Amino acid sequence: EVQLVESGGGLVQAGGSLRLSCAFSGFSLDDYVIGWFRQAPGQERKGLACIASRAGVKYYPNSAKGLSTISVDNSKNMVYLEMNNLKPEDTAVYYCAAIRHCTDRYVDSDFRSWGQGTRVTVSS
Numbered sequence: 001e002v003q004l005v006e007s008g009g010g011l012v013q014a015g016g017s018l019r020l021s022c023a024f025s026g027f028s029l030d031d032y033v034i035g036w037f038r039q040a041p042g043q044e045r046k047g048l049a050c051i052a053s054r055a056g057v058k059y060y061p062n063s064a065k066g067l068s069t070i071s072v073d074n075s076k077n078m079v080y081l082e083m084n085n086l087k088p089e090d091t092a093v094y095y096c097a098a099i100r101h102c103t104d105r106y107v108d109s110d111f112r113s114w115g116q117g118t119r120v121t122v123s124s
Contacts, residue, residue: 002026002113004034004096009118012086020081020118022096029072032112035099036070036081038092038120048094050102051079059102086122093117 008020024034033052039045049070050059056072067090069082079096098112 004115006115006118009120011121017084022079032098034079038094040092061104088122088124091122
């Protein structure tokens with residue numbers, strides 16, 4: 001069974017940093033890539049970063065470059081998203097997902113499975 005579980009969200013002051021974690025199971029990065037997304041209330045889902053293959057090839061959509069850094073620990077089946085200099089507009093629920101490929105524009109059929117999300121709140 002494909003599963004993804006996010007953790008690491010919380011309340012942080014503006015200018016602070018967070019590292020989100022995504023524990024994945026039931027597949028390997030040879031089968032799917034893993035992407036990080038966020039969705040703020042009333043806004044569309046936004047792709048932030050994607051990592052492919054055990055070699056950890058990274059992809060950042062043009063609209064999200066510089067916002068975060070994605071990394072992988074294959075020994076632990078964990079993918080991380082590090083965010084620095086957080087701003088109140090970064091407040092959102094952050095999700096990781098198993099997807100077919102990394103791209104700037106996703107369609108529903110690209111997604112294999114989603115985690116439950118982890119909430120990030122940045123206070124001013």
